[in-house]
Amino acid sequence: MAIDYGSKxxxxxxxxxxxxxxxxxxxxxxxxxxxxxxxxxxxxxxxKIVIGEPKRLNNEPSQIAEEIQKFSDRLQKLYPTIEIVRLDERFTSKMAFQTMIDSGLKKKQRQNKALVDEIAATILLQDYLSYYN
Incomplete structure (x- = not known):
């Protein structure tokens, strides 16, 4: 499973x-x-749960990184038998949006931020499967 965590x-x-x-x-x-x-x-x-680790271009943690760490820690406490993996998620949202364009979704459909988040999580998980599995 992969999680693309956001404040909303x-x-x-x-x-x-x-x-x-x-x-x-x-x-x-x-x-x-x-x-x-x-x-x-x-x-x-x-x-296993792969959680996106947002970083800035200079490799420093993004603003939401602390909130995601708290989420990750709580998840690990609640489900100690599930391995939690953090993976750099830079550009997954941009890649998700581009995927929506490439697949021919109309502009109105591309404005669906929930769909962008789901696709970003899918890209994150596919990256993990491709490189670490």
């Missing part, structure tokens, strides 16, 4: 059992993420 929304992606292809799962309001994850993780087997 959280994009989620999952992979197939053979861990080959990442697919978008959902976008959830940030305030509801732990309730959503509790429900999802009680039904599905997840061994």
């Amino acid at each position: 929304r959280v994009g989620l992606a999952v992979t197939d059992p053979m861990q080959i292809i990442a697919s978008g799962l959902d976008t959830v309001p940030t305030k509801e993420i732990f309730s959503y994850l509790n429900d999802y993780l009680s039904k599905e087997k997840v061994s």
Whole structure:
């Protein structure tokens, strides 16, 4: 599973059992993420969660990095058997938006920020699967 954490929304992606292809799962309001994850993780087997680590171009943490670290720490406490992995997520939102353009989505559809977050999580997970699996 991959999580693209944001202060308003959280994009989620999952992979197939053979861990080959990442697919978008959902976008959830940030305030509801732990309730959503509790429900999802009680039904599905997840061994690892990849969480995006936002960095600036100069490799320094972005503004939201501290909030994401708190989220990651809480997640690890709640689910100690699930491995938490942090992965650089620079440009995933831009890549997600470009993916929407390339796939022919209309301008109105491309303005759907929830879809951008879900696609960004999918890109994050696919990157992880491609390079670390």
